[in-house]
Structure formats: C-alpha cells, structure tokens
Amino acid sequence: MNGRLLLCCKCYAVAIERAESMTTDSKCESILSLKKKYGETLDKLGKWYMKEAQSCLQKAGERFPKEEFQEFESFYKESLSCFESGMSKFKSVDDKAGNAKVMLNIGRLHCLKAKELCSRTARNEFSKDERFFFEQAIICFKKAFKILKQGKSFEEILELINFNIAETYFEMYKQLQDHPPLSACAQEEV
Template identity: 30%
Template sequence: MGNIRNEIGVFYMNQAAALQSERVVSKSVSTAEQQLWKKSFSCFEKGIHNFESIDDATNAALLLCNTGRLMRICAQAHCGAGDEFKREFSPEEGLYYNKAVDYYLKALRSLGTRDIHPAVWDSVNWELSTTYFTMATLQQDYAPLSRKAQEQIEKEVSEAMMKSLKHCDVDAVSARQPLCQYRAATIHHRLASMYHSCLRNQVGDEHLRKQHRVLADLHYSKAAKLFQLLKDAPCELLRVQLERVAFAEFQMTSQNSNVGKLKTLSGALDTMVRTKHAFQLIGRELAGEPGQPESAEAPPAADPSPSLNQEEVMKLLSIFESRLSFLLLQSVKLLSSTKKKTSNNIEDDVALKSNKQIYSQLLRATANKNASLSERIDVLTHLLDQLARGGGGPVP
C-alpha cells in the first residue's frame, strides 16, 4: 500500500507542478493547485504511516523526501509574479521552505545513519542542501526589506547558506561531486559579496567593520579555491577574483601610509596573477581543445554551468584589463614616490622597473582594437607570467 500511495502522491504532485508552470501571469494560487497539493500530501502521509508500521525506514525516508519536494512546489507557487524589481521573498515562501526542511530532516532521522542506505542518504542530504540554498538565495536576491531590517536578513541568509554548506559534501568522490563543489563555491562567493557590501555601506562600529572585512576575505578565498577545482567555471572564477580586487581597492581608500597601500596593491596584483588558470581554460575552450588538468589538484569535472558565453567573457576581460592597468599604474606611482623618500631599495627598484614595462605593454595591447578574443587572452596570459616572475619581456 505504501508504494501505491507514493505513486499516486507523485502523480498529483506532478499535476500541480504542471498547473503552476502554466500559470504565468496570475499572482494567486488556483483552487485546482491547492486541491492537488492536499491530495498529494494525504497520499504521502498515509504511505509514510504504512512504511513506519512495518519498520521500513528507507521507504519511509523516500516518502518524507517526496513530501519535502511537495512543500518546495508549494513555496514556488507563492513566489508572486509581476514586477521583478518590487518582488520580495514572501512569508508564505518561507513557511513552505521551512516545512520542506523539516521533512528532509525527518527523512534523515528515519534513516538514522548513512551506512544503512548511502544512496538514499546522499540524495536526501542533497535535497536538504538545495532547499537551504534556494531559501537563502531568494532572501538575498529579493530581500523582504518591507518586513525585516537589513541586518536580520543578512543574518538569516548567512545561517541558511552555512546550513546548505553543511549538507553539501565537496570531498566525497561521486558523480555529484562537481555539483557540490560548484554550489559550495557559489555559496562562499555570495557570502563574500554580502559581507563586502556590508562593509561598503557601514559607517562607524569599527569592530563590526573588521569582522565583515575578515569574513569577506575568508569567503572570497574559499570561493576561488573551489572554482579552481572546476575546469568548466572560468567565468565564475574570474568574477570572484575581480571582486577580490575591488575589495582590495576599497580597503586602499581607508589606508593612509604608502607602505600599507603597497602591501594591499601587491596582494591585489597577486590575485590578478592567479587568474591565469581561468584564462587558460577560456583559451582552450575557444580553441576547441578538451582541456587537460594541469595538476592532480585540478581534476576534470563535469560542467555544472552553461557552455562558454563569449559576450560575458568579453565583458569580464575588459574589466580585467581596466583593473590590471589601474593597479599597475598605482603601483608605479607609489613605488616612485617611495623611491624619492627613501634610500635605494633593490627589491623596490626591480618591482618598479618590471611594473612600468608590463604597464606599457598592457597599454599598447589594449590600444589594438582589432585584436581577437584569443589574441587578447594570449597577451594577458603572457603579461601575468611576467608579473609572476617580476620581470619584463616582449609581448608575443
């Protein structure tokens, strides 16, 4: 009976989802959808009791998981169509997503431990992670500012993201591992961006500013490391590194000493150098090569994101060239200023000469408006090599 009720419950649930997908303009949930939810829920509930009565924990967990999925469909139905700019994460969405979380947690408790049925455990764990992630993402993108304070929203987003991470095993070798790594990287990126934004908009409370600065730096670093493991997420890696550079530039605005600014600049240029991996991946894809991992630390992974978007690459490349040019120019200015005030420092002299050469070559390269995307990437890769070595050389 449990299996039959599960099949009928899934049938009603799929019908409700189909009705929802057809409801494009209407903001309200139809009576037909609500009736299908009730029928589906009733079947799942009775099926769970059937399996629990015969101590079949695995099948009970599967039905609890399906009930969680039903709650997510209910949440999606309450998202509210209409003006995207005015949209806010609604209380109804929160209610149903939290109900979904409860059912997934019940499913895990029903299983007890992963040893009983690893495949089912991993599936439930992934769905639970997905629910937390979806809830956090919606709250971040459609912040309910009419109902909650910004600080409260940020706290809830952070908590949900961290719970999603907890149930997202990036180390377990499986077909789902690349997806787990991609999600974990995305979570760290979103948290870093949130703390970065908090820091920009915050005035006073130096302790909180320091806390947000540390958290932004930590999550940017973790996001970059995880995106580097994926051979098919170069644009995501580039975005993270460019945000890290913007974060460094923002920190420079509050620094007074040249020594402090040079240290921050050096870190930002080092971040630029570490984007070489992303450009190599983009270059290989543009050339139509399959792309081989460079080391054991970067294993091949399934592509969790769409194929390369050349328009996006062009946009990111232009931003990268602009920021690299700015950082090199600031470095040259600060090193020149420091040189005038202090006695000869061989290390600074070498850095000044090198950065001047690279800056000059970058200006000439970006002035060439006829260069193809592949040629621009080749030039940048070469310049990043020079920057890593700290020495000049002709651009190919």
C-alpha cells in the same frame, strides 16, 4: 495512470481488511507485504499528484491565474494526503526506507508549494508563508535523514536527501536576496 493507482489502493485496502479478518497474527508476512505495497502505491499516487501540481506551476509561468491556483491547490492537498497515508502504512510495517522516501517527497511537495507562493504573490518581498514552506521542506528532509542515518545500505537515499536540503536552502536564500523582506527586518538581518 491516476485511475489505475486509485484502483490499486482500493484493492490493497480490501485485501488487507480481508487478510486481517482471517488471522489474529498482526505480524503475518502476507499482511505486512500487502501494507508495504499499499504504502508504495500511495507514494506513487502522491508523486503523480505532485507532478500534476508542478505542471500547473509551469503552465502558469510568471502569472498565476486563479484557475491554475485552485488546480494547483487541489493537487497539492491530494498529494499530501497520499503521502501521509503512505507514511502510516510504512510505519505500521517498520519500513525505514519507505518512510524516509515518503518524508523526502513531502519535503519536495512543501518546496513546490513555496515556489508556487513565490510565483503567485506580488514580488515585492519574500513572504512569511514562503519562508514557512521552505522551512517545512527542510524539516522533512532532516527527518528523513534522521530515519536513515544509521544505515549503510541507504547511502543513495541519504545523498538525495542532502541534495534536496542544499537545493532548498539555495532557493530560499535566492528568494530572500532577490526579494528581501525589508518591511519586517533590516537589510543586515536578511
């Protein structure tokens, strides 16, 4: 699947380049359509890499061997790169739903990174890095929500965003409760 999606991305890039060279109209319907499809393909590719990263995390279980960490990190970076490229395509055609979905997926990816850090680090205390990635996920979810909050036709995506926000807060607070950072703050502050 990965190979086909990469090939699709190359084809869309070439098609957009050729179409843009044939017209000076940047709002040409066929170019806008190609950019949107390119963004959708980049989003799918990003999800594929994210799924592979999640697979590494599940394979590793409680112990996170160095090889699994390197593989996870590689998939994480590829996924993030695809999502960021997809977002730029959606922004270029002013596709709010596409942009919000990619932002939602970036948030999910940050959550996955936080969980990877939770499984990899010594589980004495909740780390600053874990907190950082959980907070980045929440920021992404809120940005996605903000993109769509005025549209009634986006209720399904908004529900998904709200669910992910709640799930992320739950996971972060569970980790804080199970592994309080007592060397950084008092028990009452946790």
